[in-house]
Amino acid sequence: MVHPDVESYPYLLKAQGLTKRFGSLTANQSIQLEVKPGSIHAILGENGAGKSTLMKMLYGVYEPDEGEIWMDGETVSLHPPTRARAKGIGMVFQDFRVIPAMTVLDNIALSVEKGWRIRRKSLRNRIVEVSSKYGLAVDPDAFVWQLDLGQRQRLEIVKVLLAPGTRIIIFDEPTSVLVPQEVESFLQMLDLLRRDGYGILLITHKINEVLACADQVTVLRSGRVSHQMSREEGLDGDALISAMLGDKALKPVLKPAPNSSEVRPEVLRVENGTIRGDHGEEVLADFQLSMRHGEIVGVAGISGSGQRELAEALFGLRKLASGTLTVHGKPLRGGDVRAFMEAGVSFVSEDPIKESVIPGFTILEHMVLDGIPVRNKGVGIDWRHIRSELENSEEAKSLALADAGRRADQLSGGNVQRMVLSRALIRKPDILIISYPSRGLDIGTTLTIQQRLIELAERGTAILLFSEDLDELFKLSDKLVVLAGKRLLGPYLPSETDKAQIGARMLKGESA
Amino acid sequence: MKQPTFVPVGVSGGIGPFRSNWKPLFKQLLVWLSPFVVFGVFLLFYHVNPLRLYGSMVQSTFGDLYGLGEVLLKATPFILTGLAAALPAKAGLVNVGGEGQLAIGALFATGSAVFLLERFPAWLGIPIMLLAGALGGALWGMLIAALKVKGRLNETITSVLLNYVAGYTVAFFVHGILKDPESFNWPYSPEIAWTLRLPIFDGTRLHVGFIIAIVLAIVVWYVLAKTRLGFRIRVLGSNRHAAERAGMNVNRTYFWVLVAAGALAGIAGMIEISGIEGRLRPTTGVNYGYFGFLAAMLAWNHPLKLLGTSFLLGMISVAGNTLEIGSGLPASSATILMGLVLLFILGGRRRAKR
Known part of the structure; x- marks a missing residue:
C-alpha cells in the first residue's frame, strides 16, 4: 500500500x-x-x-x-x-462525502473500483481485512443512512485506505x-x-x-x-x-454555584413522550423530561441517538407520536412552530447552514427570523431600525458577528454559527433549545458563548443544551440526561457523576 | 476573532477587480448574440439573408408606431403568464400551469361577458369581466395548490397535466353551451359586446391590457421586494427549512401564492378575449403560458426584468410573421430562435454562477 x-x-x-x-x-x-x-x-x-x-x-x-x-x-x-x-493523497472530510441511500460496500466501490464491473466479493474481503487491521468496525452491508457519524467516519477512512497508492x-x-x-x-x-x-x-x-x-x-x-x-x-x-491565540487572553468560564434550597417553577415538561424519525422508526420511546426556570439541562449521547428528533419535537417541528408536551403548563401540539415560538421557545438547529441560512440574504435579514422583533414601516420592514438595534447589541458584539450587510451564504461555518447564536441570545427566550453551540468555533468564541449561555440562564432562560463535548456539558449543565438505545436516561447531577460514567451510559445505555 | 472585512465581488472564488469589469460584459454580449448567429446559419440553408431579416425585425418593431404596438401586444400576455411563473418561483415553486390558467381565465371572462354582462356599461362591465377572468385562473391555480398542500403532489407535474384538462374544458364549452348559434358549427363562442372590448391606442391594435400587465408586474415586484409578505415568500423560496424554523405556515403560503399566480394568468386570458379576439376559440392564447414561463426563466424570475424579456419574445413572435411573408418559412420557425435564446442565456448564467 x-x-x-x-x-x-x-x-x-x-x-x-x-x-x-x-x-x-x-x-x-x-x-x-x-x-x-x-x-x-x-x-x-x-x-x-x-x-x-x-x-x-x-x-x-x-x-x-x-x-x-x-x-x-x-x-x-x-x-x-x-x-x-x-x-x-487521501482526505477524510468533516462533512462526509458519502451517499446515504447506498450501502457501505457500494459507497466504497464508487470511489475505489475501476472499470465496468464491480467485484463486490473481493472488495468485501479487502474491506474486512482493512477494517480488522486498523480496528475500523464497519458493516459493509449496512446502508449509510443507518450509520451514526462515527461509523460514517470509519467508512470514509476505509475508503481512503483502499484507494490505490494512498x-x-x-x-x-x-x-x-x-x-x-x-x-x-x-x-x-x-x-x-x-x-x-x-x-x-x-x-x-x-x-x-x-x-x-x-x-x-x-x-x-x-x-x-x-x-x-x-x-x-x-x-x-x-x-x-x-x-x-496570539496575545489574546482567555477568560475562564464561571458558573455560579446552584442554589439548591430554591425550587424553581417548571417551564417545560414531556410525559411519556415517544418520537419517530424520518423513516417512521422509533427514535425515543416513552421518555420524561422536565426543565425548570433558569436551568441548563445538558443532553449527552452518541451522535444520531435522537438528538435532532428530540430538539425538533420540543420546537414543534416534529409531532410526538404519543405522550404530552406542556410549556408553562399549557399543552402544545407539534406541527405548529408559531405556537411554540409564542410560548417563548427558541431553537438553534444542529445544522444551521442547511436549516437556517437563506441563500442570497444578508445577516441583517436573517436577524428578524426569530431574533430581533420586526418593526413595521408601512407594509414593509424598518430595516434601518433593525440594523441599528443589531449593531448596538452587546450579544452580537461579544460574538464578533460579521458585518450585517454580508450575505450569509458566503460566510464560513464559524460565522454562520455566530449569526444563529447572536440571534438566539438577542431574542432572550424563556426556553432555548440549542444544538452544538461550539461546533466549528475557536476556543475564544467557544468560551464567550458558554459564558453567555450561563448569563442567559441566570436571567431565567431554561436551556436544553445538546453537545458532543462532555467537558462543555459538565461545565455548563445543572443536570444531565443521556440519549442511548432509544431511551432518555437521567437526569444526573454533574456533581454526582463523572465523564467516564456518562460516556459508558452513552455507549451501553442503562446497564452501564 | 476579527473577521476580515472583505466583500466578494459578485462571484466567489476570488476574481480580481480587473477581470471582473470587462470580461462579464463581453460574455453577456456573446450570450445574447450567439443565438442570432446560430439561427442565422439555419436561415442560410433556406437562402434567407439573416442580416436582412434581423434588420427588418428591428425595422418593423421600432420603425413605426403600428409595429411597436404589435410587439407590445404580443408581449402583454407573456408578461402576465410570466408573472404566474415568476411569483411562485420566488416561493420555491415551479408553476408551468400559466397555459391552463390563462385558458380557464378566458373561459370565465367570455362566459361572464356572454351570459351576464351583455348590457353592462363599459366602466362596470370590463372590471367585472376582468375579475371573472382572474377568478377562473385562481380556481385553476387552486386545484394545483390543493393537490400540492393536501395531496403532497409535485406542482410542476400537476400544473402541466392540468394544462391539457384546461384546454379540453375550453373545447367542451365552445362546442357546447358557449357555441355561437350563428357559427355554422365552428367551435367558437359568440362575440362579446363591443362595450366590453378594451380601449385601443390610436394608430395601433394595442389595447390598455398592456398597461394593466405593466402595472401588475410593478405590483408583484413591489410586494416581493418591499413588503413583509414578500420577504416571507422569498425566505420560503430560498430555504424552506429556515421558513419553518421562523414559524411560518409553509403550506398556507404555497397555497395562496399558487392561487395568486393563477389569477394573474387568468387576467391574461381575459385580456386576450376583451382586447384582441372578442370571442373564445379553442386556440385562444395557445402556448402563451409556455412563452410566459420562458420569459420568466430568462428574467431569472425578476418581475421587472420580465418586462424586458417579454418584449424580446414579443419581438421574435412578430418576426415570425415577417419571416412567413418575406421568405416563405413558416412563422413558427421563430420558435427555434426563442429556444436558442433560452438555451444560451440559461447556459451562460449557469457558467457565470459557478
Missing part, C-alpha cells in the same frame, strides 16, 4: 512558500510544511486561521498562487484533486463527531497507521489530541505559520495555545 520508494526521501511531501489569496484576502502566506512517512503532523489553529485553505491546496482543491510542493524529489502540481489522489492521509477535524471512548480508539488507529508508514496530517483545534499523538505540530494564525515544533524538541500545551 505504501509507496516502495519512501526510504529514498526523508519526506513524503514538502511544501515551500505556499501562498493563496482570495481577492484582497490572503488566506495563506508562505507556508512551510513537511510530511514524513510514519509520522503524524498536526495543524493547529483557530477558525479562519487558514487551516482549511492549506489542506485544500494539499488535496488539490485549490491551486497555490505561489510556492511549490515537492514529492518524490520533484515539484508536483496537485490540482485538481484527482491528481492529488493519483499521487497518493500514502498521505489528511484528517479534517476528525474527532469533532466522536464520543470520548471513540476518540481513544481513533487515536489508537492513527498510531497503527503511523506504524505502517503512512504520513498523516491532522487538522484540529483540540490541544489534548495534539499532545497525545502528534510528532510534529504547525500552528497557523491569520494565514501564517506562527509556530512549528516537534515531539523531540518537546511539545508544550501552553506554548501551543499562545501560538494559536
